[in-house]
Amino acid sequence: MCLAIPGKIIELDKKKQAATVNYGSGTTRKANVSLVQVQIGDYVLVHAGFAIQVLDEKEALETLALFKEMLSLQEGS
């Protein structure tokens, strides 16, 4: 039920609060963006037809490195 899928906004109609979201492999679908502040190119999490949060690209790219650092600190402690 709380399943949410990440995708990239490729079209945005701010007036209608509707976006076209690309989920990769050619899959696109409309999503309502009334719950978030977004622009074209943003990555969002989509749940039940609504974008519920904007994903942080920088954090996503750094996640693995952060995990590795946490583990090595623990190992060394």
Next chain:
Amino acid sequence: MFSLRDKELADDIVSQISKAKVHLKFMHVCGTHQDTLVKHGLDVLLQKCGIEIGQGPGCPVCVTTPKEIEEILLLAKQGKTIATFGDMTRVPGITSSLQQMKTEGCDVRIVYSIEDALLLAEKYKEKEVVFMAVGFETTAPTTASVLLRSPPKNFSVLCCHRLIPPALKAILQMGEIKIDGFIEPGHVSTIIGIKPYEFISKEYHVPQVIAGFEPLDLLMGVWMLMRQIQQGKAVVENEYVRAVKPQGNRKAQQMLQKVFEPVDVKWRGFPVISHSGLRLREKFASYDARKKYEAELGPLAEEKFTEPVGCLCGEVLRGLISSKKCPLFGRECTPENPVGPCMVSSEGNCHILYRYTKK
């Protein structure tokens, strides 16, 4: 970019957990977490490392009460057009289910989003469309968003939204099960942020980690809980930083605030939990199916509702037993012929276990 896969890192995490030689019991409250755990065999792997991790009441369809099911069945019987998510249509009531009633001629529509239900109401002005709104804090804002757009008068909502933190508190207060830490649901947390969980750690000294849904997210979440316990800490940590902001989604929170107010509600398998449900504020009364159809639903007010005979969904939802301990599991109760909702919903503990281990 948003899927995390790194075998070496996974090995390192598991190795550190294993070396710690702990015996801990963690609970999560999310069907998607359970899916990742069972699908990738992490539940078994962690058990070998001394960590038992089980699903609590984290499946909105499963915790919907028999009374709520009867309410929607009665409205369907009276000729309303019922729109709801797919799993909900298969939950057995006392004598029928929405799916069964559809085969008998009732108008039941499966929708992907509340927006589809709204479209139905706009298209068929002569029909009374009732959307059965289930879901936690992740889903409730979608209902709020639609109601704030002044939908047509023939649209209403049977509100069954529930809130996660009060349920966590109820589990700890009931004291039936020892819990060393909670893995908190990532997508609920994208909306509510970190703060609403903090009282759990403060009042009950239970560590919590908000986690994402990749196998590495969950392994790391478990590792972070273990680290807190080793350090004698009990705080809320956020593993899912790429999606969960500390303050959550303020815009969604404001919309929730405008449309709903908290209410004491029962959860399947639980007694009434204080402030754990949402109901529509007075301003939205004309869209509240319970008020709009008060006369029709009246007879249900005095009735007592019981769980299906032999069904242990309540015990499963409170984390007391594994689905496999239920005598009906995989015998009288299967996804094709479910007795209780945990075998119906793709997020239910029984359905997930059956899906990956019985076939």
